[in-house]
Amino acid sequence: MIVAPSQHDAHKSGILSKFRLFTPILAGATLKERLIGCLGALIGICLTGFVCGLVMGNDPHLPLIVAPIGASAVLLFAVPASPLAQPWSIVGGNTISALVGVTVTTFVTDPALAIGLAVALAILAMSLTRSLHPPGGAAALTAVIGGAAVARAGFWFPFVPVAINSLLLVGVGILFHKLSGRQYPHRQAVAPVNTHKTADPPAAFRVGFNTDDIDAAVANLNETLDISRADLDALLRQVELQALLRQRGDLTCADIMSRDVVTVPLDATADMARTQLLDHDIRTLPVLDGEGRLAGTVGLRELAAMTPAAHLPISEAATANPSDPAIGLLPRLTDGTIHAVVVIDEARRVVGIISQTDLLATLAKSLSQTGLPAGLMSGHGQGI
Structure with missing residues (x-):
């Protein structure tokens, strides 16, 4: 429903337009x-x-x-x-x-x-x-x-x-x-690298704009911008994500997550974890502490060189809340290092897991509903 602007709003807009020279031009200048x-x-x-x-x-x-x-x-x-x-x-x-x-x-x-x-x-x-x-x-x-x-x-x-x-x-x-909780000195955005040690750019950077496009756009503006190219790249990619969230942010993590999550306890051995991963054909296992809370994750990559009786090489888990927009996980699940995001509640208890397959299936379904050709993919969602 479109609501026509009131006379008060129109009058206010007219007043502001007269003083547009006094409007701050800096983004975030609250x-x-x-x-x-x-x-x-x-x-x-x-x-x-x-x-x-x-x-x-x-x-x-x-x-x-x-x-x-x-x-x-x-x-x-x-x-x-x-x-x-x-x-x-x-x-x-x-x-x-x-x-x-x-x-x-x-x-x-x-x-x-x-x-x-x-x-x-x-x-x-x-x-x-x-x-x-x-x-x-x-x-x-x-x-x-x-x-x-x-x-x-x-x-x-x-x-x-x-x-x-x-x-x-x-x-x-x-x-x-x-x-005051601000970051200073400013840490410039780190240029993404291919974690597989090949010459290809990371998967998320093979489509859309690249650094050459940014340089060309800045050159066309013919101005010196008060922002580094790396920060500008990060900003533009965040804009892309926000636009995607606005368009397709109605689906939450709870809507697409796998709920029957395979886990291992903190005191499990490397051999026990490896068996779970191979039996269920998955790549990521949430590790739970003695009270059933998430302590981290372990994957096949970390277990590859471990002896059977060794303690688990636990990594910090990528997490999300059930109410978070599912599309918001896109940057993390396409960075080449994270295969699954663990969904936890306020007590850090595991309630679900979202893998790259889960998110890809969601995007494919979303595209098919808009009339664009896309195949619907399926499969077990835990870290495939």
């Missing part, structure tokens, strides 16, 4: 995230200034904290995932740029030429050292027009206070983000 960023900047700048005061003794001839650190704090606490906000970018970018600025001041006497050269050469130096950081331009400029205090410090200025300021701010940032 009010909560911005408030966390404000708190981080408050703590980071105050602590940096306080510690620098203790270290440098509040020297009236030396700035306690340089202005570019304020811009660094914006990046560090408001967009911590940005490549421009990483530790080396902040410390290296500010320090190297300040060093460039001092060097330019030493050899160029014309102020107008000096300020231009300082910023331009700072960009070049940061690019060559992979430490591009926008506040670095301000650090270079400060080294040129900072006045008597900066001139008196000379080549010490890039290190005291610029490098000290930057190091302290990064240290506070790492601690703050850890306490």
Whole structure:
């Protein structure tokens, strides 16, 4: 059912359109995230200034904290995932740029030429050292027009206070983000590899877009994006998954899981587990502890080189809840390492298992219902 927008909604939309220039363009820029960023900047700048005061003794001839650190704090606490906000970018970018600025001041006497050269050469130096950081331009400029205090410090200025300021701010940032549950420094998405040690790309990456497509798309935009190619690849694949969940996310894990699950106890031997796997023609066995809770999984790959009486080589289990969308398991069951996802309840008791076969059969059925040619596959679902 389509509901026509009310006059109030239309009026509100009209007002917002007039102020579209004030709409945040950053994805994920929620009010909560911005408030966390404000708190981080408050703590980071105050602590940096306080510690620098203790270290440098509040020297009236030396700035306690340089202005570019304020811009660094914006990046560090408001967009911590940005490549421009990483530790080396902040410390290296500010320090190297300040060093460039001092060097330019030493050899160029014309102020107008000096300020231009300082910023331009700072960009070049940061690019060559992979430490591009926008506040670095301000650090270079400060080294040129900072006045008597900066001139008196000379080549010490890039290190005291610029490098000290930057190091302290990064240290506070790492601690703050850890306490607030954020990831910093940002860990770039890892490029997928074929776990079977062949030249083929992983199965999930043989169709759809690839890295060459991403490079071509970015080149066509003719813009520099504030995100790494690996992160962009991961983001686009997550978008694909979310679209699939929206279109076919009505089926839950409980709908397609195998319920008669073959398991082994934690104290079973390798020979007992191997027998269970071969008798039932399956590849993955959930391992249960003494209270019947999931302790992990074991598979034929791990048991291949084990002696019959050896203890089980237990691996961490891939798990899901019965109410989770079944299509959401697609990335895990196509990564080349996981053959089955164990479905558990809140007490970590096994209620079912979903294998690659189960998910493939579900996708085949879904495709056939849309009129696309697809064969319906069947078979025992536990880790085939």
